[in-house]
Every structure is written in structure tokens, then in C-alpha cells.
Amino acid sequence: MKKLMLGNEAIARGLYEAGVSVVSSYPGTPSTEITEFSAKYDELRCEWAPNEKVATEVAFGASLAGHRAACAMKHVGLNVAADPLFTLSYTGVRGGLVIFVADDPAMHSSQNEQDSRNYAIASKVPMVEPSDSAEARDYVKIAFDLSEKYDTPVLYRICTRTAHSQSIVDTADRVEKAPVPYEKQPAKYIMMPGYAKLKHPVVEARTDALADYAETTPLNRVEGDSAELGIITSGICYQYVKEIFGEKDAKILKIGLHNPLPSKLILDFAASVKRLVVIEELDGIIERHCKTLGLKVEGHDLFPKVGEYSQQLIAQKMERPLPGYIAPSADLPARPPVMCSGCPHRGLFYTLAKNKVTVLGDIGCYTLGAQKPLNAIDSVLCMGASVSGLHGFNKADPSNASHTVAVIGDSTFMHSGMTGLCNIAYNGTNSTVIILDNSITGMTGHQQNPTTGYNIKGDPATKIDLEALCHALGIERVRVVDPYDLDACDKAIKEELAVDEPSVIISRRPCVLLKYVKTNPPLHVDADKCRACKRCMKLGCPSLSFRDGKAHVDSTLCTGCGVCAQLCAFDAICADK
Amino acid sequence: MKTTNIMIVGVGGQGTLLASKLLGHILVDMGYDVKVSELHGMSQRGGSVVTYVKFGDKVFSPVIEAGEADYIISFEKLEAARWAHCLAVGGKLITNTQQIDPMPVTSGAAEYPVNVLDELSSLGIDVDAFDALTPALEAGSSKAVNIVLMGRLARYLGISADKWYAAIEQTVAPRFVEMNRRAFALGYGD
Numbered sequence: 001m002k003k004l005m006l007g008n009e010a011i012a013r014g015l016y017e018a019g020v021s022v023v024s025s026y027p028g029t030p031s032t033e034i035t036e037f038s039a040k041y042d043e044l045r046c047e048w049a050p051n052e053k054v055a056t057e058v059a060f061g062a063s064l065a066g067h068r069a070a071c072a073m074k075h076v077g078l079n080v081a082a083d084p085l086f087t088l089s090y091t092g093v094r095g096g097l098v099i100f101v102a103d104d105p106a107m108h109s110s111q112n113e114q115d116s117r118n119y120a121i122a123s124k125v126p127m128v129e130p131s132d133s134a135e136a137r138d139y140v141k142i143a144f145d146l147s148e149k150y151d152t153p154v155l156y157r158i159c160t161r162t163a164h165s166q167s168i169v170d171t172a173d174r175v176e177k178a179p180v181p182y183e184k185q186p187a188k189y190i191m192m193p194g195y196a197k198l199k200h201p202v203v204e205a206r207t208d209a210l211a212d213y214a215e216t217t218p219l220n221r222v223e224g225d226s227a228e229l230g231i232i233t234s235g236i237c238y239q240y241v242k243e244i245f246g247e248k249d250a251k252i253l254k255i256g257l258h259n260p261l262p263s264k265l266i267l268d269f270a271a272s273v274k275r276l277v278v279i280e281e282l283d284g285i286i287e288r289h290c291k292t293l294g295l296k297v298e299g300h301d302l303f304p305k306v307g308e309y310s311q312q313l314i315a316q317k318m319e320r321p322l323p324g325y326i327a328p329s330a331d332l333p334a335r336p337p338v339m340c341s342g343c344p345h346r347g348l349f350y351t352l353a354k355n356k357v358t359v360l361g362d363i364g365c366y367t368l369g370a371q372k373p374l375n376a377i378d379s380v381l382c383m384g385a386s387v388s389g390l391h392g393f394n395k396a397d398p399s400n401a402s403h404t405v406a407v408i409g410d411s412t413f414m415h416s417g418m419t420g421l422c423n424i425a426y427n428g429t430n431s432t433v434i435i436l437d438n439s440i441t442g443m444t445g446h447q448q449n450p451t452t453g454y455n456i457k458g459d460p461a462t463k464i465d466l467e468a469l470c471h472a473l474g475i476e477r478v479r480v481v482d483p484y485d486l487d488a489c490d491k492a493i494k495e496e497l498a499v500d501e502p503s504v505i506i507s508r509r510p511c512v513l514l515k516y517v518k519t520n521p522p523l524h525v526d527a528d529k530c531r532a533c534k535r536c537m538k539l540g541c542p543s544l545s546f547r548d549g550k551a552h553v554d555s556t557l558c559t560g561c562g563v564c565a566q567l568c569a570f571d572a573i574c575a576d577k
Numbered sequence: 578m579k580t581t582n583i584m585i586v587g588v589g590g591q592g593t594l595l596a597s598k599l600l601g602h603i604l605v606d607m608g609y610d611v612k613v614s615e616l617h618g619m620s621q622r623g624g625s626v627v628t629y630v631k632f633g634d635k636v637f638s639p640v641i642e643a644g645e646a647d648y649i650i651s652f653e654k655l656e657a658a659r660w661a662h663c664l665a666v667g668g669k670l671i672t673n674t675q676q677i678d679p680m681p682v683t684s685g686a687a688e689y690p691v692n693v694l695d696e697l698s699s700l701g702i703d704v705d706a707f708d709a710l711t712p713a714l715e716a717g718s719s720k721a722v723n724i725v726l727m728g729r730l731a732r733y734l735g736i737s738a739d740k741w742y743a744a745i746e747q748t749v750a751p752r753f754v755e756m757n758r759r760a761f762a763l764g765y766g767d
Contacts, residue, residue, distance in 0.1 A: 166614070236639075240637070323643070323666070335679035372686070
């Protein structure tokens with residue numbers, strides 16, 4: 001059946017059709033929908049793991065049990081999962097194992113622009129990459145076959161544009177895969193030095209065998225007919241190249257297997273054209289390979305090493321015609337993403353900003369607290385770094401502890417904040433950690449996590465008690481505040497910064513966008529009472545604006561959270577009568 | 578046949594994704610090769626959002642750039658101006674006249690441009706501007722703005738209203754079907 005599918009949905013379809021048993025992932029844009037769509041198939045046992053390392057190790061366990069298994073993550077998630085990846089390369093697999101990793105060139109929703117192909121090279125495992133949804137489905141099956149044939153985990157790379165573009169997929173039925181019976185194989189699965197030393201040469205021999213496969217696999221293919229221009233490209237860039245160059249304009253070598261790269265295929269291709277150009281986003285990996293083969297090649301001398309490519313970028317660099325257009329001249333106000341009306345994080349960030357607290361931030365919706373007018377965050381590095389970083393900040397200068405906090409969401413705390421909190425207790429800094437518990441993984445679009453009480457299917461699950469967990473990690477002072485209550489927030493922050501011991505404040509209120517959350521009727525401004533002091537505007541609430549010299553509440557957006565009303569010294573913001 | 582390029586632009590939360598889903602569904606049914614490109618994650622939080630729909634015999638790139646869009650459907654007038662440079666020469670810009678202030682405007686750091694649509698017309702851009710919010714409210718909800726605008730687009734694309742009604746029935750939850758049918762009819766006109 002032909003169906004329009006997101007790249008990520010097509011991957012889920014591929015997992016279903018390939019007879020996969022277990023999918024364990026941590027959400028992260030642009031990879032999240034792989035697992036969300038997988039969870040729609042009852043045959044796939046899917047779960048949200050607390051982090052990518054756990055997800056990858058779950059997939060390892062399922063593979064060890066003889067089943068086909070997968071995990072999915074964004075590019076920075078693979079940093080977290082790198083530890084199991086590198087040694088999985090040595091153990092190999094029993095049931096096929098594929099690790100999906102989604103890169104985000106241009107950083108639409110990410111903190112860096114790393115190129116995951118480097119991980120395939122460093123961990124010595126094969127990596128495939130599709131260029132549209134049809135290939136996304138097909139390559140899943142190829143990746144599992146490769147995994148089992150060559151006894152290796154396989155990395156499967158996508159990027160934002162393939163993950164979040166829909167194109168037509170022809171679906172097929174699921175083919176059940178009988179599990180490989182379990183047997184004890186110490187030399188294969190116990191990676192202590194004696195056995196690992198025996199496995200490393202096996203990995204090197206596997207790479208050699210895969211290099212032979214790379215010469216003939218249909219994953220790498222030549223298209224078009226030109227003796228003048230040869231372009232080597234892959235992934236989404238292939239689509240941009242095809243948009244610009246017709247069959248007779250360029251000969252194209254499309255790389256579907258990134259690691260190992262073919263040598264003879266590239267040498268033959270290069271010999272058949274006068275000019276050789278590599279078009280690849282981010283790092284110059286294919287270009288470097290061509291240069292080690294002694295080829296004269298153009299690549300990053302022509303194309304940027306940063307950001308996304310596009311058909312027009314390629315057309316411009318390759319001196320092809322560009323379409324004309326009319327450009328409106330005016331400087332337009334930007335429309336940056338904002339914290340939603342009624343977001344429970346707002347009251348807490350307002351209180352932190354008001355008290356001039358230094359805030360080590362983390363990854364999630366609450367990163368938006370860094371924006372104007374709140375300007376409430378001082379640093380964002382990676383998942384969990386707020387908590388561990390705060391400890392270092394206070395260790396270096398204990399006087400920092402009186403005016404510095406970490407803020408971290410519930411899901412991010414479970415991901416990698418816990419270990420940092422344990423370190424605060426163990427190594428003893430007087431640190432104050434604020435857990436922003438909105439009862440969901442927000443930014444990636446509402447995924448459940450171990451603190452929400454529900455699993456990926458929405459069925460009830462064991463709910464981790466955050467207070468008890470913080471106590472167990474060695475923190476005695478744990479208190480809960482409602483971030484809609486500004487006085488309570490102010491009191492909690494001042495008191496916990498003042499005490500001479502580590503503490504945790506749990507700022508608890510569910511995300512206002514959750515379906516079960518009942519909002520209040522919108523507030524309105526009594527124009528006679530409003531003195532135009534603009535104090536309410538310090539909240540950065542999208543419902544609040546200034547019209548005709550007075551504050552104004554947009555009744556279509558306002559959720560009646562009441563934070564602005566608490567701030568107004570003249571009682572000008574009130575509930576509708 | 579040449580690829581037809583359509584951009585759907587607006588503000589996160591306005592329902593641009595449902596509009597593109599509906600359109601994509603119909604075009605696949607009509608036998609075209611289709612690509613729809615969207616972005617998820619951070620931009621959804623009240624930010625500027627853009628979705629690309631491309632169809633023809635064979636579509637390669639999923640994105641649309643400067644001077645490539647045959648149609649731009651904007652859910653908000655500032656967004657119409659923001660993306661107008663993507664319109665092809667001879668293309669058509671269909672826009673809702675609704676104004677949604679972005680944060681720099683609500684906070685007083687910037688001003689919402691006055692007569693922003695008149696300026697586009699004066700540059701020679703073919704603008705079809707109309708109030709899609711009133712018919713949406715008439716149909717039953719401000720959320721139906723997206724379907725009103727799809728109704729307007731359908732007239733230009735020459736796709737029969739029946740195809741759209743069938744697609745609405747297949748993509749929208751049953752209790753919202755009637756409202757969306759009404760919204761579509763109001764956008765489509767006679």
C-alpha cells in the first residue's frame with residue numbers, strides 16, 4: 001500500500017516489517033517519532049528508557065536474548081550511549097541490533113551540530129543513511145541483515161530533513177523473525193581483557209570484509225551520465241543535487257553506506273569524470289577518504305562546514321541559475337519560540353530573576369527561561385550538566401552557593417541529573433537544585449518518563465517518587481512548591497539558598513498543555529486600575545501586551561494561571577466577573 | 578509535469594501541520610509524487626512555523642527556497658511578509674488578515690509593521706488577503722482557520738471540493754468533521 005510517511009514513521013514501519021521485537025529509546029528531536037510510531041505496532045515491545053545509554057543496553061540485552069532490537073536517539077544522545085556502542089562493536093550481536101541516530105544540521109532544536117558519522121568510524125561499525133522515506137523503510141531491513149551477517153551493531157543515521165519530511169512509502173507485511181536460541185558464549189560476550197584482546201582483530205577483519213561489501217552493495221549507486229562533472233553525495237544532499245542537476249548534467253555517486261566507504265568504486269567513478277565534487281553536510285568525511293585515495297577533489301573548499309545545505313546553496317556554489325524573486329524590504333520583528341501562556345516554569349524563573357540568582361540551566365522547554373525578558377539562565381551545556389556543574393561552581397568558590405542554583409526538568413533529572421545530585425551529597429557542597437517537575441517530557445512533544453506514572457502506551461506504570469529519590473541520594477532538605485504561587489517560590493528559594501546544607505526544591509505543576517490539565521477562565525485588566533507600571537510585562541507571557549497605554553490580556557491565550565495578578569501592585573488584573 | 582510548490586506558514590499552534598497533512602493525503606490519492614516537509618521541536622512553541630508541500634511527477638528536495646513557491650498560504654499577515662520572498666514570479670500569496678503579535682512586539686521592543694500587506698501588493702506580489710478567522714468562528718471554532726484557508730487554496734488548485742470532504746473525513750476526529758466541512762465550504766465559497 002502506498003502511503004505518505006515521515007522518515008521517522010517509515011523507519012518504524014521498517015522495524016515492524018523486519019520482525020523487530022524490542023525498541024528502547026530516549027526522546028530527542030528529530031528522532032522522537034521513530035519510537036512513537038513504533039509503539040503503535042503491538043508486535044513491537046517499545047519503551048521510553050531514562051536515557052540513551054540505558055536504551056542501547058536494553059537493545060543489547062534483547063539482542064543477547066536472540067531477538068532483533070533497536071534504539072533511537074538524537075545525535076547528542078549517542079554521546080551518552082557511546083560507552084555501550086564501542087564495546088558492542090567487539091561483542092557483536094545474536095539478534096540483529098540497529099542504533100538509529102538523528103543529526104540536526106542547522107541546530108533547529110539542538111545545542112551542537114556534531115556529525116555522527118565520526119562515531120561509526122571511531123567505533124568501527126557500519127553506518128547506513130537514507131535520503132527519503134522509501135529508503136528509510138528499505139534500509140532498516142538491509143541494516144538488520146548486515147547486523148546479523150557481519151555480527152555487528154549497525155548505526156543508522158538520519159538528519160532533520162529526512163526524519164521530518166514525508167514522502168511516499170510502499171508498505172509490506174511483517175516477516176516474523178524466529179529468535180536465535182540462547183547459549184552461553186563467554187569469549188563473545190564477556191569483554192574482559194583476555195577475551196577483548198581476541199575480539200579486536202575480529203573487528204578489524206570485519207571492517208575489511210565490509211569494505212569489500214561497500215564496493216558492490218546497492219546502498220552505493222551511480223546515476224546519471226556526464227563525463228564532465230561527477231558528484232559524490234549522500235542522504236538529503238542527494239535530493240538537493242537531483243533537484244539541480246538533470247540526468248545529463250552530472251554523474252552522481254550516491255553513498256548509502258558511510259562506513260566503511262568504498263575505494264575502488266570511488267576511484268573508478270573519479271576516473272570517469274573530469275571534475276570531482278563531494279557534496280556532504282557538516283564534516284568532510286567522504287572528501288577526506290577521496291584525498292587519502294590520492295584524488296583531486298573539491299568539497300569544503302567550495303561548501304560550508306556549518307549548517308544545512310539546500311538546492312539553492314548547491315546551485316549557487318556550482319554556478320547554476322537561481323530563480324528570481326521579490327524581496328519585501330522592511331525589517332520584520334522576529335517571532336522566536338516562547339514559553340507558553342500558563343507555563344508553570346514562568347513563575348519560578350521570574351522569582352529567580354527577581355532575586356538575581358545565578359542559574360545553571362539544562363535541556364528542555366525551560367531553556368526558554370534564558371530569553372528576554374526573563375534572562376534567567378546563565379549556562380546550558382548538556383543533559384544533567386546543571387546539577388554537576390553547580391557542584392563544581394560551588395566547589396571552586398563556596399561563596400557562590402548563597403546565590404546560585406541548578407534548574408533541571410523531571411525527565412532530564414531522571415536522564416542524568418541523579419548522579420550529579422548524588423555527587424553533591426557525597427562530596428558535600430552547599431548546593432541548591434531545583435527540579436522543574438511538569439510531569440512530562442515537554443519539549444519533544446509530551447513523552448512519558450519514569451516520574452509520570454505512565455508508560456509509552458499510556459498505561460499505568462511504576463511512578464518514581466522524586467522526593468524519596470532525592471532523600472535516597474543523600475539530600476535531607478527536599479521541599480515542594482507550586483510555581484503558580486510567587487510568594488511560596490520566593491520563600492523557598494531564599495530559605496534554601498540561605499541554609500548551610502545541600503537542598504532540593506521541587507517546583508511541581510503539570511505542563512499546561514497536558515490534556516488532563518483544567519485551566520481557569522482568562523483574566524482581564526481593569527483599565528481604571530492599571531497604572532502602566534509594566535511590572536507584569538517582566539513575565540514574558542504571550543497573553544500580555546500593552547495597548548493604548550494599558551496592560552491587556554489576550555483572552556484567547558490566557559489560561560488564568562494568575563501569576564501576573566499576583567505581581568500587580570494595583571489589583572488591576574482580575575478574574576472575569 | 579513541473580513540480581508545484583506550496584508553502585504553508587503561520588505561528589506555532591495554528592494548525593499548519595494538519596493543513597499540510599490533509600493536502601498531502603489528497604495529492605497522494607490523486608496519483609502524484611508528493612513530499613511534505615515540516616519541523617518539530619522548539620519552533621512549535623509559538624514561533625514562526627513553515628511547512629512545504631511539493632507535488633508532481635517526481636519530487637526531489639523536500640524544501641522550498643527563495644522564488645520557488647507557486648503558492649504561499651499564510652495563517653498570519655506578518656508571517657506572509659516574512660516568507661513572501663519564497664514566492665515564485667507569477668506565484669500567489671493567500672493570507673489570513675489575522676494579526677498575532679510576536680514577543681518582541683508584545684514586550685514593546687519592536688513594532689508590528691503597519692500596512693504590511695499593502696506593501697507586498699505595491700511591490701507587485703499577487704496577494705489574496707481575507708479574514709479567515711470570522712468564517713472559522715462561524716463554522717464553530719477559531720481553530721478551523723486552517724481549514725478555511727485550505728478551502729481558499731482548493732479553488733486555485735482546481736481540486737474538487739468532494740475530494741477535500743473525503744480527506745477531512747479520513748483525517749479528522751469524527752466529532753470535528755462537520756465543523757471542518759463547514760469551515761472548508763466557507764473558505765471555498767460558491
